[in-house]
Amino acid sequence: xxxxxxxxxxxxxxxxxxxxxxxxxxxxxxxxxxxxxxxxxxxxxxxxxxxxxxxxxxxxxxxxxxxxxxxxxxxxxxxxxxxxxxxxxxxxxxxxxxxxxxxxxxxxxxxxxxxxxxxxxxxxxxxxxxxxxxxxxxxxxxxxxxxxxxxxxxxxxxxxxxxxxxxxxxxxxxxxxxxxxxxxxxxxxxxxxxxxxxxxxxxxxxxxxxxxxxxxxxxxxxxxxxxxxxxxxxxxxxxxxxxxxxxxxxxxxxxxxxxxxxxxxxxxxxxxxxxxxxxxxxxxxxxxxxxxxxxxxxxxxxxxxxxxxxxxxxxx
Amino acid sequence: xxxxxxxxxxxxxxxxxxxxxxxxxxxxxxxxxxxxxxxxxxxxxxxxxxxxxxxxxxxxxxxxxxxxxxxxxxxxxxxxxxxxxxxxxxxxxxxxxxxxxxxxxxxxxxxxxxxxxxxxxxxxxxxxxxxxxxxxxxxxxxxxxxxxxxxxxxxxxxxxxxxxxxxxxxxxxxxxxxxxxxxxxxxxxxxxxxxxxxxxxxxxxxxxxxxxxxxxxxxxxxxxxxxxxxxxxxxxxxxxxxxxxxxxxxxxxxxxxxxxxxxxxxxxxxxxxxxxxxxxxxxxxxxxxxxxxxxxxxxxxxxxxxxxxxxxxxxx
Numbered sequence: 001x002x003x004x005x006x007x008x009x010x011x012x013x014x015x016x017x018x019x020x021x022x023x024x025x026x027x028x029x030x031x032x033x034x035x036x037x038x039x040x041x042x043x044x045x046x047x048x049x050x051x052x053x054x055x056x057x058x059x060x061x062x063x064x065x066x067x068x069x070x071x072x073x074x075x076x077x078x079x080x081x082x083x084x085x086x087x088x089x090x091x092x093x094x095x096x097x098x099x100x101x102x103x104x105x106x107x108x109x110x111x112x113x114x115x116x117x118x119x120x121x122x123x124x125x126x127x128x129x130x131x132x133x134x135x136x137x138x139x140x141x142x143x144x145x146x147x148x149x150x151x152x153x154x155x156x157x158x159x160x161x162x163x164x165x166x167x168x169x170x171x172x173x174x175x176x177x178x179x180x181x182x183x184x185x186x187x188x189x190x191x192x193x194x195x196x197x198x199x200x201x202x203x204x205x206x207x208x209x210x211x212x213x214x215x216x217x218x219x220x221x222x223x224x225x226x227x228x229x230x231x232x233x234x235x236x237x238x239x240x241x242x243x244x245x246x247x248x249x250x251x252x253x254x255x256x257x258x259x260x261x262x263x264x265x266x267x268x269x270x271x272x273x274x275x276x277x278x279x280x281x282x283x284x285x286x287x288x289x290x291x292x293x294x295x296x297x298x299x300x301x302x303x304x305x306x307x308x309x310x311x312x313x314x315x316x
Numbered sequence: 317x318x319x320x321x322x323x324x325x326x327x328x329x330x331x332x333x334x335x336x337x338x339x340x341x342x343x344x345x346x347x348x349x350x351x352x353x354x355x356x357x358x359x360x361x362x363x364x365x366x367x368x369x370x371x372x373x374x375x376x377x378x379x380x381x382x383x384x385x386x387x388x389x390x391x392x393x394x395x396x397x398x399x400x401x402x403x404x405x406x407x408x409x410x411x412x413x414x415x416x417x418x419x420x421x422x423x424x425x426x427x428x429x430x431x432x433x434x435x436x437x438x439x440x441x442x443x444x445x446x447x448x449x450x451x452x453x454x455x456x457x458x459x460x461x462x463x464x465x466x467x468x469x470x471x472x473x474x475x476x477x478x479x480x481x482x483x484x485x486x487x488x489x490x491x492x493x494x495x496x497x498x499x500x501x502x503x504x505x506x507x508x509x510x511x512x513x514x515x516x517x518x519x520x521x522x523x524x525x526x527x528x529x530x531x532x533x534x535x536x537x538x539x540x541x542x543x544x545x546x547x548x549x550x551x552x553x554x555x556x557x558x559x560x561x562x563x564x565x566x567x568x569x570x571x572x573x574x575x576x577x578x579x580x581x582x583x584x585x586x587x588x589x590x591x592x593x594x595x596x597x598x599x600x601x602x603x604x605x606x607x608x609x610x611x612x613x614x615x616x617x618x619x620x621x622x623x624x625x626x627x628x629x630x631x632x
Contacts, residue, residue, distance in 0.1 A: 022502070091502055186338070186407055189543045210526040213543070222540035222627055227505045227529070268631040275630060311538055312628050314591060315584040 005121050006250040009113075010037050011050040011136045012126020012239070013106060014057065014075060015083040017289065022091055023232040029289040030061050032083065033126035033149070036236035039293040040243025040280040041124075042068045043301060045250035047243075048117055050074045050136060054082035054105045064294065074117055078105040093234045093285075094208035095177070113139045122250045124242060125169075127151050130161035137168060144255045147171035147246055148200075149238065155182050166199040170259055173204045173242045188213060189220070201259070202270065204245070204277075206238050214274045218263050221271050226282035226308055233288045237281040240293060244280035248273035279305050321437055322566040325429075326353050327366040327452045328442020328555070329399050329422060330373065330391060333605065335412075336404040339548040345605040346377050348399065349442035349465070352552035355609040356559025356596040357440075358384045359617060361566035363559075364433055366390045366452060368425045370398035380610065390433055394421040409550045409601075410524035411493070429455045438566045440558060441485075443467050446477035453484060460571045463487035463562055464516075465554065471498050482515040486575055489520045489558045504529060505536070517575070518586065520561070520593075522554050530590045534579050537587050542598035542624055549604045553597040556609060560596035564589035595620050 015032030019025070038047040048071040053062075055077065062072045084102040089095070109132065118141050125133040125148035133148060140146075146169045154162050155178060166172065172195060176188060182198075183191035192203040192215035203215040209231065211224040252269050259266055279301060283292045331348030335341070354363040364387040369378075371393065378388045400418040405411070425448065434457050441449040441464035449464060456462075462485045470478050471494060482488065488511060492504060498514075499507035508519040508531035519531040525547065527540040568585050575582055595617060599608045 187543075187545055187547070189545050207526070210523070211538075211540070213540075220543055220627055221629075222527075222543065224527070224529075224538035224540065227503075227536055227538065229503055229505050231503070271630055309630060311536055312630070313537075314587055314625060314628070 004253070005119070006045040006253060007048065007120045008041050008045055008122040008124060008246050008250050009048045009050060009117055009120035009140070010034050010041070010124040010126055010243075010246075011111060011133070012037060012124075012128060013083050014049070014051040014053045015085055017235060018084070018086045019233065019235060020088040021093065021233050022089070023230070024288070026233075026288045028084070030058065031085065031235060031289055033236075033239040035065075036239035036284065036290055036293065037124060037126060037243035037246075038065060038070045039068065039290050040240040040284070041247035041250070042070050043280070043296070043298065044244065044247030044276070045122070047071065047247075048074065048120060050111045050113065050117065052076045052078050052105050052109045052111075054078060054080045057082045074111065074114060076109075076111070078108075080105045087235075089234060093231050096235065111136060121145070121255070122246055123147070124246050125149070125165065126239065127154075130154050130158045130165045133165045134161065137165065145170050145246070145249055145259065147173060147242065149173050149242060150178065150182075151175075152178055152181055163198060166195075169200040170256075171202040171204065172200040173206065173238070173245065175238065176205055176207045179203075179205045189215075204274065206241060208234065208237070212241065212274055212278055214270055216263075216267060216270060218267060221267075221274060223274055223278050223312065225278060226304065226311070228282060228286065231285045234285050236284050236290060236293075240284040241277035241281040245273045245277040248276040275305065275308060279308055320569070321435070322361040322569060323364060323436045324357050324361055324438040324440060324562050324566050325364045325366060325433055325436035325456070326350050326357070326440040326442055326559075326562075327427060327449070328353060328440075328444060330365070330367040330369045331399040331401055333551060334400070334402045335549065335551060337409065337549050338405070338407055339546070340604070342549075342604045344400070346374065347401065347551060347605055349552075349555040351381075352555035352600065352606055352609065353440060353442060353559035353562075354381060354386045355384065355606050356556040356600070357563035357566070358386050359596070359612070359614065360560065360563030360592070361438070363387065364390065364436060366427045366429065366433065368392045368394050368421050368427075370394060370396045370421045373398045390427065390430060392425075392427070394424075396421045403551075405550060409547050412551065427452060437461070437571070438562055439463070440562050441465070441481065442555065443470075446470050446474045446481045449481045450477065453481065461486050461562070461565055461575065463489060463558065465489050465558060466494065466498075467491075468494055468497055479514060482511075485516040486572075487518040487520065488516040489522065489554070489561065491554065492521055492523045495519075495521045505531075520590065522557060524550065524553070528557065528590055528594055530586055532583060532586060534583055537583075537590060539590055539594050539628065541594060542620065542627070544598060544602065547601045550601050552600050552606060552609075556600040557593035557597040561589045561593040564592040591621065591624060595624055
């Protein structure tokens with residue numbers, strides 16, 4: 001039976017990013033996983049953000065999110081400064097180097113969901129402390145699809161808590177290097193199979209400019225990244241990917257019974273969801289911060305989606 | 317008008333390889349670009365090798381090649397030792413590290429083709445000195461498809477000679493890092509477009525475990541590598557890829573007029589040729605040296621070809 005609500009709840013960071021790439025430099029632009037995720041997901045389904053910002057976070061940006069059917073009722077405004085990430089990328093744009101992380105208001109973040117949020121069927125646990133991910137998951141009444149992201153820092157530092165969240169997740173969306181670290185396997189096929197045994201039956205490994213690989217109980221799907229003449233800023237590519245992926249699943253009203261008991265339908269919907277993810281990520285990296293994502297139209301999306309399909313098509 | 321002969325001529329190295337990978341170590345196994353290329357191509361079309369070996373090269377291996385419709389009449393046996401490559405791969409299997417290269421008999425190699433070889437319509441100039449590539453190309457009477465490979469060493473050291481060969485090539489098959497070096501562009505899309513202006517209208521960029529990208533005058537096709545639980549030895553993957561690619565083109569009797577004037581047919585055949593290349597390369601890396609390639613059956617090939625198609629299929 002299909003879901004009757006397509007609402008997605010995401011918990012993650014709202015941040016200021018200061019970063020340098022070979023294309024240039026920006027200071028204190030609005031970023032954070034919840035921001036990228038929700039902008040991408042909103043192209044497909046309504047989204048709620050659970051996050052915290054400081055007194056310095058621009059009200060205009062929250063209004064902008066609201067104008068895109070993104071519910072920010074649970075974006076808490078706390079005393080102090082917004083989370084601030086400082087990083088850089090070298091010529092090889094696949095990996096970010098963190099120069100400093102100022103948690104600021106994020107340090108004491110401990111969200112209590114309101115009644116409406118608890119009913120969200122689609123849940124994306126952004127890359128935050130696994131204990132916090134679990135606390136949010138525990139508050140959701142009847143989750144249909146639970147997806148999460150994580151990173152090296154939690155894999156090595158909060159492994160026990162992370163394993164608990166993984167047990168209850170349907171989908172893990174993770175970088176290639178992180179998949180290797182989590183699984184202790186070099187081959188990504190072997191890595192995905194090990195991670196599936198930890199809980200999520202669906203593992204998606206993000207490979208930067210090389211695209212993404214989807215591992216389901218039945219098979220493997222590999223999609224390249226959309227080839228661009230220039231990548232300006234890779235920040236948020238993974239979160240935009242996850243946003244479009246979850247957006248597509250929510251729009252399709254996928255429920256737990258499809259994920260678990262309907263292999264054909266599952267495979268088909270997930271492949272299209274990964275496709276949506278790669279297309280959205282390709283827009284994000286074309287400009288600094290979420291600029292491109294904010295101005296993205298459905299027509300632009302549809303055009304590139306078709307180009308992406310042509311790119312991988314094998315004619316009969 | 318289609319070709320009436322599907323014979324492929326390749327010039328390249330016949331070698332002994334001594335190498336170490338995370339899976340183990342082998343000493344003086346038979347290798348070389350012409351060897352991998354011809355074994356892969358022979359699954360599709362008859363092949364002629366132009367190469368030189370020393371007195372120490374096993375006669376049995378030449379007999380084995382002959383048993384697979386590979387013509388070794390122009391594998392010259394010279395006084396001295398066979399070309400010997402010593403290398404290793406670390407955990408990241410995408411790039412080989414050369415420890416030493418003993419050119420031996422290869423140093424004075426200067427092939428004069430016989431009358432039959434001069435009539436070969438399909439020519440693959442393996443990764444050798446561009447001057448030598450040109451001398452072979454000059455001896456071919458009416459080439460229909462000219463493809464070549466090259467490497468860092470020639471790009472930096474023999475740039476002028478290489479540019480001359482490129483001007484007369486239809487297809488360049490090259491590694492990602494080499495494409496960047498040759499084009500002085502970071503994005504592979506930009507790199508391919510620059511290289512196309514140097515001569516070859518078709519540029520194929522090989523990306524190791526990430527697969528291959530095909531750039532034609534009309535578009536881009538990207539295919540992932542076949543995902544394997546374990547890669548044992550990447551040596552020869554690129555040459556096997558090129559062998560299957562040229563084999564497929566030869567089997568399809570592609571001629572110059574199709575390559576130049578029939579975009580739809582060209583795009584379709586090239587995509588299938590790249591598919592064949594990726595499938596063959598995936599077998600090569602599963603064992604040390606050309607072992608797996610030598611024993612490969614058409615049924616195994618057909619099975620993996622279908623798996624590969626499933627891997628990238630986007631259901632309607």
